[in-house]
Amino acid sequence: MTNFVFILADDLGYADLGCYGGRAPEISPALDRMAAQGMRFTHAYSNSPVCSPTRFALITGRYQYRLRGAAEEPLTGKFRGSTTVGLPPEHPTLPSQLKAAGYQTALVGKWHLGYPPHFGPHKSGYEHHFGPLSGGVSYFTHLDRGGDVDLVEDGEPANHQGAYLTDLLSDRAVNFVNARSADRQPFLLSLHYTAPHWPWETRHGRAVPEITGSTLGHLHGGSIHTYHQMIREMDEGIGRLLDALDAGGLGEDTLVVFTSDNGGERFSDNWPLVGGKMDLTEGGIRVPCIARWPKSITPGGVSAQHHMTMDWTATMMAAAGVVADTAYPTDGVALQPALADAGHAFARPMYWRMKHREQRALRDGRWKYLKVDEHEYLFDVETDERERANLAGREPARLAAMREAWKVWDRSMEPIPDDAAVSLMYGVADMPQR
Template sequence: MTVTSKRPNIIFIVADDLGFADLGCYGGRDADFGPVSPVLDSLAADGLKFTQGYSNSPVCSPTRFALMTARYQYRLRGAAEEPINSKSKGSTTLGLPPEHPTLPSLLRGAGYRTALIGKWHLGYPPAFSPLKSGYEEFFGPMSGGVDYFSHCSNNGTHDLYFGDEEKHEEGYLTDLISHRAVDYVGRMAKGDAPFFLSLHYTAPHWPWETRDDAHLAAEVKDNLFHLHGGNIHTYRRMIHHMDEGIGWLMAALKKHGMDRDTLVVFTSDNGGERFSDNWPLVGGKMDLTEGGIRVPWIAHWPAAIAPGGVTGQQCMTMDWSATMLEAAGVAANPAYPLDGVSLLDVLKQPSRTFKRALYWRMNHRGQRAMRDGDWKYLRVDGHDYLFNLPADERERANHAGRDPARLARMRDDWEAWNTTMPAIPEDATVSLGYGAKDMPQR
């Protein structure tokens, strides 16, 4: 296939709390209304699907630190809070430092137009905001989750912004985000510069509301976690609304003749929560078991990616940020070397896989994990596990006693990696309101 030398437009789509098997192309079941994700399934069929892709964290904001910096989130104090919540308002430490180079700031410095449409969740103004970290435009919520109709966060305050100013706008948030993205593409089509669009949906994050559930807003506003509400039918419809919006976006790219030269990447910020389907994986959000960190990764770029590809290349969020920089021909800031490894060669030729180790750590339950080839080392609540994932993706057959030498070697590797990261501050906290208290514990 002919690979273009033209700098691509880049659209980075991130769902929120989507399970590994929620999409049809990852084995998800049809809903009562039919296929849940026909647009994303089509993007996977016409592009490249990763089966062994991960998020940098099993919870929202730490993954977003890694996405923005292409570095392990543990390097930044703000990411030690799991995740940042409304109590962080006014903090000058719990957020993405404006002086830190980011994916959008590096691209913007190289001539890209940049916008974030959707969720930020990397600290609150005045100390932090998307406009301080490389984005020219921002529309969306600052916090982790908001009601889809009133656009209020879990402390009851309105949380929908245009730039750094509050923006009151009626409508279902998923649709508002999608329509803004379509409008942005239309405006960018009139210029000559390539663009980078972060399209960060809140769907299918709680509260559990579809496009037709405006009547629930008054009830949900004071109970944003919606512990007594929701069901799999609502949840699947929420994914479908997001999928429809992505369809509107792809139609806009095609209308303006931009679809061939636009790299579109889709993923989730972490594993699924209460109503998600993670099969065959175990666990979910807040867990370093596979269900908490293995997520869909779909790449679509007709100028460079052949259709119908599937790869077992292991990767995590920060690798995709490094990939986008390389695709745009933009170098990292030498004072902030990347931890992410570019996947560009894999996108262009899926047989060019390479080996690398992946590492995680999590305050919650003293979790740590490492993926190295077929093997995974995991610690939860002080207990060590060793799993051969191709043979046991459900992480049930613990080889720790059977292969102590491998366990010791991987544990030593994790410890050596951990010494290269800042220690977890003693005052760092974990917010369990984001779903862990409702997930089955290992």
Template sequence: MTASRPNIVFIVADDLGFADLGCYGGREAEFGPVSPVLDRLAANGLKLTQGYSNSPVCSPTRFAMITGRWQYRLRGAADEPINSRSKGSSTLGLPPEHPTLPSLLQASGYRTALIGKWHLGYPPHFSPLKSGYDEFFGPMSGGVDYFSHCSNTGQHDLYFGEEEQHSEGYLTDLLSRRACEWVQRPSEQPFFLSLHYTAPHWPWETRDDAAIVDDVRANLFHLHGGNIHTYRRMIHHMDEGIGWLVEALRESGQLDNTLIVFTSDNGGERFSDNWPLVGGKMDLTEGGIRVPWIAHWPAVIAPGGVSPQHCLTMDWSATMLDAAGVAADPAHPLDGVSLLGVLRAPSATFRRPLYWRMNHRGQRALRDGDWKYLRVDGHDYLFNLPADERERANHATREPERLAALRADWEAWNATMPPIPDDATVSLGYGAKDMPQR
């Protein structure tokens, strides 16, 4: 621990692929490096190569992220993801009475804000202000147009608190500028900032694309739009905004004792670079769940660290509470595991089995050490990931005993989780359309 409790900034991209950043092997764009700021944060901090999201789709990961617990424990996370049909529902969202990462930090003296995407249920029953955030600026739904700030239904979706906020500008920049202003406000309290971008989620629009604002209302998933050049530029806009935030922290003398964590809510979609992984959003192959993880905290983390530690989104929630010296609610013990020891010593790795389940295509997965058990459409697979990250060499028939042991382990874990409700739905994006057929 440092002499004072750290500030914490939790930055989450939306649908970013594993290799979209330069520091994860991404290629340069025609304008140069795509992610120079994030690359520098990784070089001056810690990069994890075997980090995962709790789900291959958005809102279930966000349930795990905010609670530090398996998302399967909450009814709202059974829908993959929460969508506009959830408006008015009193069940499809994050229960306000459930302890959260921000509410626990808030109760311990932190000031808290969510700037960016919520996607955990709609007012009047659910909202960031009901779950531990002092302040909220952003969209309530999963994806909005970057200029009109309208959801795919054509409804305006940009809020300050629980009131609509009509602001002009490119959404990524609005979020970045608001984050800079918030962290520079004078205060004696440490802060916790969730900066949850919608970038690079569809619709694919750069700062220069204001003329296509009506496009998203005509097509739910912007299927006829976008290209790899636009996609990379969107990541670059986000990276620039993160640079503004880092500079704001530096100018205000807060950077050294601020833990900055960056990741994605799930794997990428059609323009993403997931190499060498296969699959993407909605898919429990590696491309749908392996994501970038960068941690930067000059007071604690030595520069240049790289760790193969296996981890899930909810482990970072546990880590942030640990770094702040805040205990979990005894009635809601954490499922996440603190990685604070890894931040201090990247070589200090430990065994961390990882489990997933999905309504879509009856998917399930378990990673334990080098091995991964996967089921898709009723077919079981066994992969040795260090030897075969592309998940092409199925060892299921060669090592039936290992397969049986991992399957039994998954079944035992699943028995501790609530069953998937019969009325749970799957909202298919084209990430599902692009899933590999096995």
């Protein structure tokens, strides 16, 4: 049986890694090696330009808009005790369905899909969990924005104060793989780093003053050098994990996927894309994505197949021979044809909407329809990935057709609740410029 490791970085930019043309290529040797051993995707997209909604889509394999909890971003501590804002335990998930098929399931890292007692990793199919429940915590004190310690192990508080969170997560992931090397039980390991999400702290560079409570924010300190070092430290852990898979004889039939939950933030490199986190421009939703699966992927492939986060859910379920619950049909599309042939491409329309600035987007083939507030755009993103040449005036029929297609899709989703709020993750001066 095929094993699965899904590694999710937090707020990583499209061009941050060396294998994506990053301007500091030495920061990602393990991921660069993973790309050389597998396949690198140049048109991979996150389900959302913000954190929690993408995670709802990943765990369910469905558009996040189908769930009330995904309408809120971020899911902060104010939702502790909520019975509505979170992932409903009755909803089938990737881990719950793989678990039913005999897989060991573990989440190491960030949950961010609702708070106990009504929601949590163990209620949604993970047998083991170690990591924070909220969106952003201090890397050393593990305090959330409310000043509470947010590091748990299987539902109980975990005291590792002073230990660097990225290293803690890497160590736990390696230990999990080593245990599976011994018992040979098939597994799903979700390794969801908080790096390189703020606060800006490296292994040897704790933030000053100490980040606690309401001072935990993305505008406090940081530098491009700190940000790069945070990526290096995450990359080191990924390298150790890949080595553990190979040393334990598990590498050949383990599908390892690495990507980001959304586009990069203030210190990220998104070149040549425009915009970033919170935006439906390419910089907010196009993300790095690497897959390694020696049994099924020829090394060194580069694929232009465009796809979304939730397509990996469909891919893993297909590889495991698991059929989605008919009451909750998947919106994801299995990527096996692209994995088998890097030059293969198939049609994959992809839709987004965002309450922040009333954004909507549709990518279909080489074309992208984008609306921000009352402004409409039509881009050929294969030739104009910076989204500078608005072809709406030259292609009115195509614009109208894509606008209507988006509306038809939107009507098939749940409406955005009037009381749903999206907190701005940027200050006004930090908003991406068009």
